[in-house]
Amino acid sequence: MGERQILYYRNPMGLPDTSPVPKKDSMGMDYIPVYADDKPDDSGAVVVSPARIQTLGVKTAEVELRTVDAAVRASGRIEIDERTQVVVAPRFEGWIERLHVNAVGDPVKKGQPLFTAYSPELQSTGEELRIAERLARQSAAQDPVASESARRLAEATRARLRNLEVAGQASARQVFHAPVSGVVLEKEAIQGGRFMPGEALFRIADLSKVWIIADVYEQDLARVQRGQSAQVTLEAYPGRSFAARVDYLYPTLDAATRSTRVRLELDNPEGLLRPGMFAQVALAAGDATPKLTVPGSAIIDDGERRVVLLALDEGRFKPQPVKLGQRGRDAVEVLEGVAAGDRVVVSANFLIDSESQLKAALSNLIAPEAGEPAQASPTRYQAEGTFDALDAEAGSVTMTHGEIPALQWPAMTMDFVIADPALVQGIVPGTPVRFVFEAGAPGEYRITGIEPLAGAAPTPAPTAAPAAGGHGRH
Incomplete structure (x- = not known):
């Protein structure tokens, strides 16, 4: 087999100069041969x-x-079903004589005693009711007008007790019970403490059913609808998934993230799903064809x-x-x-x-004429190296990279144009990275993607000044 025919030698940095014979550039890098059988x-x-x-x-x-598998995937968080939350807030002033439920997180059953309260207001109101009822009975025969007034006073007192949500016979001491079954989320009640009308002493929620609030990107909204089934996975339970259903799509879009909140419902009979957990949601979409x-x-x-x-x-x-x-x-x-x-x-x-x-x-997709140099066009390359520095004003970064066989570059430190300075946000100088770049104008190489290498720790960044204009140093 004969030797491969060399058409010409091209600049290793992508500059628009070629040579019919081998040569080196100003940094001592060899020009790269272009062979006849490499042409389209x-x-x-x-x-x-x-x-x-x-x-x-x-x-x-x-x-x-x-x-x-065209499922719509989104990240979300578990939240309490707002429709199952209740607060226990007395409508009168009083003191807590005894606590029957003492800690946040305690499960309670509907009707279970929470605390016993003493209220001077209830005592005076109850005494007022008893006096009015006695006067109505005693004056019924002798003074019908006084009896009717006492009866009206008694009825008004009963109405006031109903508004205070005091059931049965009025008493200075009242036992408050859990209105629903659930878990105590907040407890402001302290034994011996005073409370004022409307003060929330307990907040209880039923966690047998929870919500997931997921953020779905704008481009996926057309594939999400109410009643759609979904599978939920959590880091706390690897290898296990939970069935959920889309209950509501919120009517607004977050302009910053270009996403809309979607609410899903799922059962939580085992109590494994705790509000605040992060969840990964896969919404069923597409077909099985x-x-x-x-x-x-x-x-x-x-x-x-x-x-x-x-x-x-x-x-x-x-x-x-x-x-x-x-x-x-x-x-x-x-x-x-x-x-x-x-x-x-x-x-x-x-x-x-x-x-x-x-x-x-x-x-x-057009082949060049024989002997014509290949025209430069955006071509992506991948390399590994170390992120050294960012020059936000110049829109460039300094990288120390290893050999890049695709361009026949040796290991060196050089400047690259950065497509977006946000690409290196959170990456500290000295961090080993993997990056993707493309050829731009002659001699210019632009980084379009960069990520830290897994498990890599930052190393001290070089102190020498980087070469300008995309050129590097060995």
């Missing part, structure tokens, strides 16, 4: 050598018919179109535009572009794009 053919397919496929760890998956799907990692979205890389024979890969349907948890429905049995790249697909000079193919 008439079908838009490109060839990647088996060695590079193995180095990049390329994996493929088959396009298949399967059910799309099998659909043509690809794994979500197979999709390359450049902001204007969505493509997958079809794995052909003999190490050839072809970018294929696709039209997408429902997005599931593990797979995405494909409406147009591929057929069942096709194989698509699901790992290192954007690295193949870089290694194989697919920039032009992903941009317009």
Whole structure:
């Protein structure tokens, strides 16, 4: 087999200069050879050598018919069913002589004694009622007018006792009972303490049924409706789910989060669901009809179109535009572009794009003329390194990264343009990170995604000043 034909050498930093012979740039980095067999053919397919496929760890998956798990997923929190809450608040002034329920969290049954209260007001009102009733009886025969007045006074006193919610014979001491079964959430009552009219001494709620208030994003609202079933999972009980039902969609939208609150009801017979717990909600949506799907990692979205890389024979890969349907948890429905049995790249697909000079193919699917340098277009790369510093005014970050084989870059420290300074919010300098960047203007590389590496601890950031303009230092 003959040697591969080199067309030209391109600048390693993406600058628009090429060379017909090997050379180095101002930092001593070798120019990268562009081979004839790396160019797209008439079908838009490109060839990647088996060695590079193995180095990049390329994996493929088959396009298949399967059910799309298109459930609407949201985060929520467990709250008390507001309709089951009651407060115990006497309508008269008094003192608590004895507490029968002593602590927050105690379960109570309907009718169970809560506390015994003494009230001078009840004592005087009860005595007034007894005097009026006696006068009405004694003067009935001798003075009908006085008897009628005493009867009216007695009736008015009884009405006052009814308004004070004192049942039965008026007494200076009254026992207050739990109006519902439930759990004591608040207890202001203290034995020997004084209370005023309307003061809430107990708050009780029935926790046999609770609410979940979930935040559903605006784009998912059309798939949520009242009565819809849902499954709820909690970190406290891994491997277990609870059945719930959508009870209400709140009429307002949070402009900051672009989400609407949705209320779900679920039974809590075991008392496992405690108000304040965080919950993950999966609202049933879609249907069980099998659909043509690809794994979500197979999709390359450049902001204007969505493509997958079809794995052909003999190490050839072809970018294929696709039209997408429902997005599931593990797979995405494909409406147009591929057929069942096709194989698509699901790992290192954007690295193949870089290694194989697919920039032009992903941009317009048009092959360049022979010997013409590949035109620069946004191409995504992934790397690992250390976040060193943010220059918010300049809109750039300094990164120390390892080798990037896709660009044939050695390990070095360099500046990148940052798409949004919020991407590094909460990331302290010195934190090991994984980041995604793309080629912009010649010599400019822009970070579009960044996340700390799992379990990684910050390391001291370098003290040397970073190179400007996207250039780096070894």
